[in-house]
Amino acid sequence: MNSPLESEALFELGPIPVTQAILTTWVIMVLLVFGAYMLTRRLTLRPTRWQAAIELIVATLDTQIAETTGARPAPYRAFIGTLFIFILAANWSSLLPGVEPPTAQLETDAALALLVFVSVIWFGVRGDGVSGYLKSFAAPNPLMIPLNILQSLTRVFSMFVRLFGNVMSGVFVIGIVASLAGLLVPIPLMALDLLTGLVQAYIFAVLAMVFIASTVADGTSKQSLTENQKET
């Protein structure tokens, strides 16, 4: 069994080494895109069971976003929803024999955390403008700027480490037990891994939503405060 902390290149595309995780990611992407296309190619006003199911998923996601951010869910739906579905698919891919989940590799989790970090900045800038976003680091007073910057970095780092640790440990434990006890013994652990994978995907998506929401809420509250002051 390879070390989870090291990724081994299967082949290279120019300067880019293509690892097992990247290959698995591509397969997952193709499957997700194909599945999404197949599910949404014939949407009707009178929904089928599949359409009702996917609409329920979208409606639930919208409700979660609306309750968390208090804003319209449309701008965040694609990002948060895709994060959740991709991480879930990646986590559960560990159940297929011979497949190592991409989220058990540092690069994938780091990439996901980096995307969340960038999205927080993106949505913050889009909501309040660059100056408004930068000013949010000076809340409640300028002394908090270093702490706020540190907070925004560490919370993203914690997300990446949490996801990597949980998924990698699950894969590692199942691998060790399978190598020691044979075929059927890891099944309960694999079932537990299913739950862990779902919970981790949910936590990652919710935390991303919370971070984006906090930035947007800060901007919104500031904006509304300035508007109120202008009115008075």
Next chain:
Amino acid sequence: MTIDFWGLGLQAVNVLILVWILSRVFWRPVAASITRRQEAAQKMIGSAQAMREKADAAYAEVTEARANIKAERVALLETAKAEAEASAKATLANAQARAEEMRKAAEESIHKQTLSAQKAHAAHASELSLKIAGKLLEHLNGPTAQSAFLAQLVDAITRMSDVDRAALLSSQSTIEVVAPENIGTDRDAIVKAIHKALGAEPELEFVADPALIGGLELRSTHFVLRNSWQADLTQVQKAVTDAA
């Protein structure tokens, strides 16, 4: 522990591409479908609301129409009742009038019938009485009665106007002396008395006519001098009939 930054970047790009593709292939179409359904549902709710309002309005209209119909029905019933009462009264009055007319006509008819019956009875009674009288007078047709009738005939001839007497005498036909039975012995006395009363001596022919009952009469073509029970009874009968 080393991080492969190429791998990190590639995975970030992979996830970004996935976000972009799924946004177009999955999230937007599904959200649009939900929105479409919500809009359709809203539209249906709106149209249902409009239909309901329409139905409510129609119901209100029907209720009002029913109320109007009810009122109209009551009014029509009252009118019909009044008309029926008036018609009944008119019919009753008409019937009463007709009954009164019929009663009066019946009374008149009864009265007429009574009168005609009375007349008929009176006529019948007078006829009977005259027959009785005739039968009774037949028994009185003796010489005394005959001489009395002769005296009356002579008196009547005497009281005749000159014109009548001249007309009687100038008549071409013979003058008949009519008696109820053949006159035997008294024939000459009668002829003498008549000649004397006429003041002339025309030819006289004696004729028997039992219908006279009793009496003497002079008859020519254009002249009759009545002097008999039968003439008296006829006069009496005429008087009784006229009186009735």
